[in-house]
Amino acid sequence: MNKIFSLYARDIRRITGNWAAALVIGGLVLLPSLYAWFNILASWDPYGQTKGLSVAVASVDKGATVQGKSINAGNEIISSLKENHSIGWVFTTPEAALSGVKRGEFYASIEIPSDFSQRIASVLTENPQKAEIQYTVNEKINAVAPKITSQGASSIVEEVSRNFVQTANGAIFKVFNQLGAELQEQLPFIHKLTSLVLKLESRFPEINQAAKTASSDLNEAGGIVTRVQQALPQAKHLADQGLKVTSALSAFLDNSQNVIASSGPAAKSVLSQVEQTATNAAALAEMLKEANESGAVTEAVSRLEQNQTALAAVRQASESLSELLTQLKSWSLSSRGQSSAASSTLGRTADKVDQMIGKLTRLEQLNRSLLEAAKAGNALSPEELDSFAALSRETAAAAKDLLDRFEGEIQPALLGAVDNARASAKEAGDLLKDAKSTLPEVSHILTDAAQGIRLGSKELSMLSRQLPEAEQKVHELADRLRSLETEGDLQSLIDLLKLNFQKESEFFAQPVTLSEHQLFPIPNYGSAMSPFFSTLSLWVGGLLLVSLLTVEVHEPGLTYRSYEVYFGRFLTFWTLAVLQSLFVTAGDLLLLGTYAAEPVWFVVFGILLSSVFMLMIYTLVSVFGNVGKAMAIVLLVLQLAGSGGTFPIQVTPPFFQAVYPFLPFTYAIRMMREAVGGILWDIVGSSALMLLLFAASALAIGIGLKEIINSVSSNFVKKAKRSKLIH
Known part of the structure; x- marks a missing residue:
């Protein structure tokens, strides 16, 4: 030693x-x-191959019932992931998933909670709630894996949102189509009832003349009264049919108001998704500038491809939103009672959404140009990068401006259109009720008139006193029908309800948010x-x-x-x-x-x-x-x-x-x-x-x-x- x-x-x-x-x-x-x-x-x-990365997936979704139909979005996600081989999905229990993430057996875990389907179905209620997917990641196992697994979790959210738009919201607008078709079928009955009342009004001068000249023209007056009496059962039948139609229309418009009110958070989410995507694009522009300076542009290909997909998705959703706003504005201008301020709000909002769509389209073009250059391994144009960054910030600002004004201006204007239609439908219903309640009186008067004609001049004086009252009621009913026909446009409402339900459903944004938990955060x-x-x-x-x-x-x-x-x-x-x-x-x-x-x-x-x-x-x-x-x-x-x-x-x-x-x-x-x-x-x-x-x-x-x-x-x-x- x-x-x-x-x-x-x-x-x-x-x-x-x-x-x-x-x-x-x-x-x-x-x-x-x-x-x-x-x-x-x-x-x-x-970034490289990711199918060997183990990510635990657990679903405890209890499902939900929507309009009598059972759904379980959690099981649908599991089935979809079994066909997805981009990441090594491991299907297990929530406890085993969390334990595996802590021990490093899994890089991350995704848990679909028990109320996932129920929250998605809440869009049809007065208090819609966004669904959440619980995402847990172990940052200390590997520096790159959390970034890759995060992309996998985001793709699940996007897939669920697409399915949500194609099923739940698509079903809502399909019901709109069916109700519009029903109204279209019943429209001839409404027009026929109006024509009958107006015809009855036009015959009263003849009835009065017959009463005045009953002594000299009793047979002719009897024939006129007989013809009117024969028309009364048909008028009653048409009035009953009209009341059913207006009742269904009122109930439908009540439901439409609830649907549009509950769709507000989804419409806001479209704007929120546009803002987030534009913000991400601005951050990507800064990353591309650094990559361009270091000569590592090819490493940004996957990010540019993901950004291209995200820009296309939010542009399509924005186009659907613009189309709906334009239709509502067109209808509101032709509907009685709609304020000019609300119509102007819908028009301005549609114009701003169209401007935002134009920015998104230009962003897609710039992103595609940068992607082609990156794939070819060429240096990126500094001018294109600057334009890409500036346009991304402008788009995010435009979306934020619409979000800030949504609750106070846009949502009330949307609901105003339905309120106006509902008021018109109620007025039509009241009118038909009056018509139905008046018909027995008219029938009674005509019966008396017929008896008077048969009894002769002895009863003629009493009949003459009753005819003006019947004539006044028929005049009032005819005036209200003419007013409704002139001021209200039922065909415009029917045209709105018969819009393509598949395109209308696409305006909804992603209703699912991602809640991420970092067990061992590294900054x-x-x-x-x-x-x-x-x-x-x-x-x-x-x-x-x-x-x-x-x-x-x-x-x-x-x-x-x-x-x-x-x-x-x-x-x-x-x-x-x-x-x-x-x-x-x-x-x-x-x-x-x-x-x-x-x-x-x-x-x-x-x-x-x-x-x-x-x-x-x-x-x-x-x-x-x-x-x-x-x-x-x-x-x-x-x-x-x-x-x-x-x-x-x-x-x-x-x-x-x-x-x-x-x-x-x-x-x-x-x-x-x-x-x-x-x-x-x-x-x-x-x-x-x-x-x-x-x-x-x-x-x-x-x-x-x-x-x-x-x-x-x-x-x-x-x-x-x-x-x-x-x-």
Whole structure:
């Protein structure tokens, strides 16, 4: 032991006593830190194959009933995901999903809550509620995977929204179509009733004349009364039919008001989605500027493709909203009682939505142009990028302006159209009730008139007194029918209800929101990558030390046993490796400002990793000489791709997935990630145990094989040195 420590002490004195040696060794201590710091600062956001990423999916949706039909949106999502192979979906229970995310078995979990279908169905109630999908992600497992799984969760929300528009809202507007067709079928009855009342009004002069001249023209008056009496049953039948139609119309308009009121949050969501998509496009423009400057435009292809899809979706939804607003404005102008202010509000809103659609169309064109350039690997046009960013901000501002005015201006104008129609329908119903209640009186009067004609001049005077009253009532009824026909336009309402229900349903925006929970939040991508680059730099640091410093001892007059040389010189290498680790980890935290939930343990784990790596590299070189250096470099190359430090191991080729459990980087990076994201000590313990097994293996090789292999290979080494090419 004395020789071991004396050898170590002599090395330290020689380093501190020779300024040239101290300068070189100081550079060796500092270089690994620079390697780590530059890589962390320059790290990027890679995307690759994602079907190997395990994402747990759990549904506890109890379903709901809509208009007597049972639905379960959660089961539909599960069925859809089973056909989706872009991510490795694992279907399990909520408890197993959350536990798996915590333990790192899954990168994220998606839970469909029990009231998911019920919330979607609430669009038909007075208090609609948006449905939520619970998304939980483990940020510390891998830096890139959370970004990829988040895209997968967003795609589920988009799919549910599309289904919602195509089914629930489509069914609502289909009912509108059916009611419009019913009104169209009953319209001839309404016109026929109006014609009959007007005809009755026109006959009263004849009746009066017949009464006045009954004595001279009694037969003619009897014929007229008989014809009118024959028409009364038909008038009563038509009045009954008209009351049924107006009653159905009033009930329908009441429901229409509820539907339009409950659709308000969905219409607002269209504008909110436009604002969010435009805001995301502005952020994408800034990212593209940075990518353009660094020459990494091809890495933005997937983001541009996703943005192209999102822009097309919100543009189509906005076009449907514009079409509905235009139809409501056209109808409101022709409907009695609609205020000019509400009509003007609908027109201005439609114009602003059309302007916003124009901006979205131009954004799609610019996005397509940038996408084509990125796919071709060409540099992006700065002018197009500036236009793209400015137009994105203008679009977001336009959508926000409409959102701010929705509750106070737009929604009341929409409801005003239905209120006006409902008032007209009520007036028509009252008119028909009056008509029906008047007909018995007219029948009674005509019966009396007939009796008077039969009785002759004795009863004629009494009949003459009753005819003016009947004539007045018929005049009033006829005047109200003419007023309704002139001021109200029932055909306009029917035309509105018969609009294409599929196109009308498309104006609704996504009714589902995503609630994300980060178990181990890491604020930036650089901090998430610091475990990998710090670990890598420590291995590189060990390689630098064995490349420039000798592992052998040549002291004239002194003899050392093999294990004394092995341990004595290792202490020197270990001291320098610890200094390298302190520079790397402390520099990450203090100079770069990388985040670590447990900064002290980050430094401590770095010392442990550096010690194990140095022991492994030193042993390879001490036992195998220059061949050992080559072996250490091969290990480095394998661990770069096979340790899951950058991309998840599941997206690497099968060979790297096979060697993954046998590489020290695997457990070293895992320990450092625990310190950065938040420690689970059982994971730290298992990783530390594996690293200690690597260290024990290195010690066994160094102690057991150094003397044997050195003596066997001494002649080979001497022969190689004579070539003057190998030292």
